[in-house]
Amino acid sequence: MTDSSGSLGGARTAAGQRAAGAASAASAYWQPVAAVVLLLALWPLQQALLQRDGGRTLVFALAIGLALGVVLQRSRFCFYCHARDWLQRDDPRGILAIILALAVGVVGMTVLQSSWVPNPQAGQLPPDMHIGPVSWVLVLAGLAFGAGMLVSGSCISAHWYRLAEGSAASPFALLGTALGFALGFQTWNPLYSLAVADAPVVWLPQHLGYGGALLLQLGVLAAWAAWVWQRHVQQRQRSLPLPAVPATAAPRSLPALWRSLWQGRWNYALGGLLVGLIATAAIVRMRPLGVTALLGSQVRGALQGQGWVPERLNGLDGFAGCATLPAATWATPNALVLLGLLAGAFIAAFASGQFRPRLPTGRDAGRGLLGGVLLGWGAMTGIGCTVGTLLSGGMAGALSGWVFGVAMLLVLWLGFQWQTWWASRA
Secondary structure (H helix, E strand, O other): OOOOHHHHHHHHHHHHHHHHHHHHHHHHHHHHHHHHHHHHOOHHHHHHHHOOOOHHHHHHHHHHHHHHHHHHHHHOOOHHHHHHHHHHHOOOHHHHHHHHHHHHHHHHHHHHHHHHOOOHHHOOOOOOOOOOEOOHHHHHHHHHHHHHHHHHOOOHHHHHHHHOOOOOOHHHHHHHHHHHHHHHHHHHHHHHHHHHOOOOEOEHHHHHHHHHHHHHHHHHHHHHHHHHHHHHHHHHHOOOOOOOOOOOOOOOOHHHHHHHOOOOOOOHHHHHHHHHHHHHHHOOOOOOOOOOHHHHHHHHHHHHHOOOOOOOOOOHHHOOOOOOOOOOOOOOHHHHHHHHHHHHHHHHHHHOOOOOOOOOOHHHHHHHHHHHHHHHHHHHHOOOOHHHHHHHHHHOOEHHHHHHHHHHHHHHHHHHHHHHHHHHHO
């Protein structure tokens, strides 16, 4: 007599796999469609914004935020993750994407700024550009921000889009960031008197002209990219080659192209290119990109109302950057950019099946809060974060952006070196 239990079990398994495959294929269609429906649900908000003063600018800010949220989420554009992959795992693609974003933005902003300030050496700074004071306080802010990235596992912009994915640590990191801003407001006046008040505000085109500043910045970025790639090649020659990434066939139909947008992750270079273009497009109608101004202004307004923050923060509101001056209304371009970023990231995460919330653990809360405090203090003291100070400032030719970025990268390198050493002892 033949035992058929094995064949029946195999048939059930195969049937289950087919059912799971069919369900996965179905979700690949309906989730993106549902995401488009969610996007259309923002239409009433757009109409309401158009009725307000400066409504067109507010709608533009919402659109910029939506685009940025989708791009950040689908390309996994994260300063911390890209630096970690480069410094710890010898994967240069992410850091090269950051270099590409900076290069695209430097070219784009140079073109736009030259139309606003035809003679950069006449002493006038371009309006609203994130050009801050350069001192040891800025270096300290960059170091603190980098340490916050190490502890919390992301920069502030990545925590915003990961919040839209259901991250367990990001809510605590953003709460910690608010606490860090509160601490930064307490330490600002003493630090301002010590070093910031007399610190130079250096805009490179003012000293080198547009052509000289452009050549210098693109030259530094090109040298950095060449060194990154050469280092990668040398590392691979000394070790086994990395496994090849299987090539994917180009979509041959519109439905296939549609599905490809929501599968896996977008190309690193595409992410860097789009971030650079979005950052440049933002200044056409509003201030440069920043993701901390709203949080900082809300914390400042709430704490000043309770008398917990000095009523006068010396010189702070005179510097261009991620301003924290409390706003009279919630409907500001920065607030709409942040709202759009969250909405765009959620729509992209939902469409790609990457919206996966889970309950936080004690470790999630602890590292999020501690890292967030460092992020918030660094962002408040540096008048911006990786987006406001490094990305927007560096693209505009602000020396402050490059100094902040170097300090941040230095502490990340030291942190990864320590992690590698500690792991080798285990």
